[in-house]
Amino acid sequence: MESVFEIIAEPNRRAILSLLVSSQQSVGEIERQLRMPQPTVSKHLRVLREAGFVESTVDAQRRLYRLRPAPFQEVDAWLAQFRRFWSVHVDALERHLDRMDQSPPTKRKTKEKTTRPKPRT
Template identity: 50%
Template sequence: MDARVMSALAEPNRLLILELLRERPLTVGDIAERLLLRQPQASKHLRVLSEAGLVKAQVDANRRIYSLQPEPFQELDEWLERYRVIWEERFDRLDDYLQKLQNPANEEDRQD
């Protein structure tokens, strides 16, 4: 997992930008307008996201249209999967324990 990706995701406005770009590609001006940011602020956030590989820009005349790059999100999902497995095992054990608490008579029957 690239630390630049995690660092880029740590800022709330950058997360909001990614949410907007999930819908469709947007220009810097569109992003700034929708998030009520000044255009230089939006550009700064987009530069960080671009350096982390999360977004790419396509130049169209004098506009830069930003869209998501799928690869870093796939890598993040693969990285998180290792932790999902741990939590799922813990939830399974918790579920087993709760079942035993709810049905103590069944447990006694099995022990006889």
């Protein structure tokens, strides 16, 4: 479990993180809202804490967990290198659609076959 990307690859962990955006929560509150068994919640919280995504404060028998910003910034930093690229592509798509508005579709000789990704369900 070395990278922040592996941490957020787990759906339950992402759910926990999303839950903590609104405010800090105790383990029991997370357990109830997400309908997961308590050990599961505790184990994921441990992973999240060791990765720096959350921190906890003690309140009697409860532990209140809240978000920490650093790892998110790390993900954002990685994403940054692609951001320039994808906004360019959105622009290109818009220009393409503009052109389609004006002229009817032309038969293109398709010497190149483009392999499309699988449609995602």
